Amino acid sequence: xxxxxxxxxxxxxxxxxxxxxxxxxxxxxxxxxxxxxxxxxxxxxxxxxxxxxxxxxxxxxxxxxxxxxxxxxxxxxxxxxxxxxxxxxxxxx
Numbered sequence: 289x290x291x292x293x294x295x296x297x298x299x300x301x302x303x304x305x306x307x308x309x310x311x312x313x314x315x316x317x318x319x320x321x322x323x324x325x326x327x328x329x330x331x332x333x334x335x336x337x338x339x340x341x342x343x344x345x346x347x348x349x350x351x352x353x354x355x356x357x358x359x360x361x362x363x364x365x366x367x368x369x370x371x372x373x374x375x376x377x378x379x380x381x
């Protein structure tokens with residue numbers, strides 16, 4: 289199966305957010321090894337897919353907090369989990 293790297297990156301990020309207790313941008317940067325800007329851009333793109341991601345403020349500063357996927361929209365969460373190795377391999381090409 290040939291998967292699009294851009295779409296794969298979005299699914300990987302959703303999976304990572306769902307499996308982090310507090311998926312802050314620094315935590316996601318550490319676990320995924322992606323730059324801050326990539327994570328921020330992919331987060332913005334999720335809205336266009338019908339996915340709902342909520343930012344939970346959790347700190348002293350205005351931008352302290354973490355993300356949580358509140359609605360996977362048309363995406364099958366189980367499929368993403370099962371295909372994670374394939375999704376990750378699309379980014380290695």
